[in-house]
Amino acid sequence: MTLEFTHKLGLGTNKVGGHNLFKDLDEQDGYDLVRAALDAGINVLDTAFVYGLGRSEEIIGDVIQDYDRSKIIIATKGAQNPDNDYKSDNSPEFLVKTVEESLKRLKTDYIDIFYIHFPDETSDKLAAVEALDKLKQAGKIRAIGVSNFSFDQLKEANATGKVDFDEDYYSLAHRDEEQERFAYLRENGIGFVPYFPLESGLLTGRYGAADRDKFDRLDDAKFDQIIKGLDVLKQVAEAHDVTLTHAVLAWYMANPNIGLVIPGARNAEQATDLAKSIDVHLTEDEYKAIDEAFKA
Numbered sequence: 001m002t003l004e005f006t007h008k009l010g011l012g013t014n015k016v017g018g019h020n021l022f023k024d025l026d027e028q029d030g031y032d033l034v035r036a037a038l039d040a041g042i043n044v045l046d047t048a049f050v051y052g053l054g055r056s057e058e059i060i061g062d063v064i065q066d067y068d069r070s071k072i073i074i075a076t077k078g079a080q081n082p083d084n085d086y087k088s089d090n091s092p093e094f095l096v097k098t099v100e101e102s103l104k105r106l107k108t109d110y111i112d113i114f115y116i117h118f119p120d121e122t123s124d125k126l127a128a129v130e131a132l133d134k135l136k137q138a139g140k141i142r143a144i145g146v147s148n149f150s151f152d153q154l155k156e157a158n159a160t161g162k163v164d165f166d167e168d169y170y171s172l173a174h175r176d177e178e179q180e181r182f183a184y185l186r187e188n189g190i191g192f193v194p195y196f197p198l199e200s201g202l203l204t205g206r207y208g209a210a211d212r213d214k215f216d217r218l219d220d221a222k223f224d225q226i227i228k229g230l231d232v233l234k235q236v237a238e239a240h241d242v243t244l245t246h247a248v249l250a251w252y253m254a255n256p257n258i259g260l261v262i263p264g265a266r267n268a269e270q271a272t273d274l275a276k277s278i279d280v281h282l283t284e285d286e287y288k289a290i291d292e293a294f295k296a
């Protein structure tokens with residue numbers, strides 16, 4: 001992990017201009033929530049080409065013109081090839097092209113972290129990373145990431161030790177990564193970035209058993225387990241006089257396996273509120289109680 005973070009809280013921006021992913025998004029909310037996050041001290045922004053097919057990057061590019069670029073860490077991702085029906089393409093030629101296009105949309109000279117968003121089935125993963133390393137040497141990107149790679153693909157990509165970050169689905173209630181992957185990441189100095197840290201809002205405590213339909217990614221057993229675990233989060237949150245969202249984000253920030261946590265916000269109020277979790281520090285007992293409550 002080659003970058004220094006002031007704290008472990010970043011912002012996920014798939015709801016910033018992500019019209020292709022979410023219904024009824026208001027673009028002005030996207031502008032406002034990025035500003036709100038930066039103003040509240042969240043200075044890492046996680047975006048991707050596929051969030052609005054470039055629109056999220058463009059909005060972020062507009063907003064950062066009013067801020068000190070050197071104080072902001074921008075992570076973006078690419079792999080979906082518009083010339084091939086948006087299928088994943090990890091070829092060196094395509095990756096170089098997509099980085100150049102992201103730079104233009106973000107209106108910046110460099111990207112702090114560039115992730116290969118999804119693996120394709122055929123490209124040599126090491127060749128893909130070596131192509132990104134050339135861009136790193138040229139100063140166009142500062143760190144190399146992979147996302148949604150299987151453990152074998154990650155190891156292939158990192159054969160020469162050049163992967164800096166790994167972003168995957170992982171949450172308090174979805175702990176598959178904890179097996180051998182975390183040990184490998186630690187040994188190789190690769191920062192882990194979990195996505196869906198709030199289980200798309202379910203871990204905030206705003207939803208309950210009656211909202212089962214909204215969370216079709218989760219099977220019944222997992223959904224019930226999360227609803228039960230919320231009681232423990234509630235107790236910890238009350239002890240700190242904060243919300244469940246703050247308590248759950250404090251757990252990720254205290255977790256030594258996690259390099260950065262990137263909850264997504266829908267509007268400026270949520271973004272401002274997320275920043276409050278930076279100051280929540282769990283005791284060891286609280287950390288363990290939350291940890292146990294959500295283990296399968």
Ligand SMILES: NC(=O)c1ccc[n+]([C@@H]2O[C@H](COP(=O)([O-])OP(=O)(O)OC[C@H]3O[C@@H](n4cnc5c(N)ncnc54)[C@H](OP(=O)(O)O)[C@@H]3O)[C@@H](O)[C@H]2O)c1
Pocket residue numbers: 011012013014015046047117147148167168194195196197198199200201202204206245262263264265266269270271273274
């Ligand atoms: N690499 C990848 O393939 C990949 C895949 C998915 C996501 N990601 C990244 O990970 C980020 C996080 O994922 P996500 O946004 O989908 O899910 P998430 O972080 O698990 O949940 C975000 C949701 O939590 C709720 N929320 C946020 N702030 C809140 C607050 N202060 N108080 C109460 N509720 C709050 C909102 O729910 P409501 O909308 O219901 O209000 C929001 O939409 C994305 O933005 C994206 O950058 C990456």
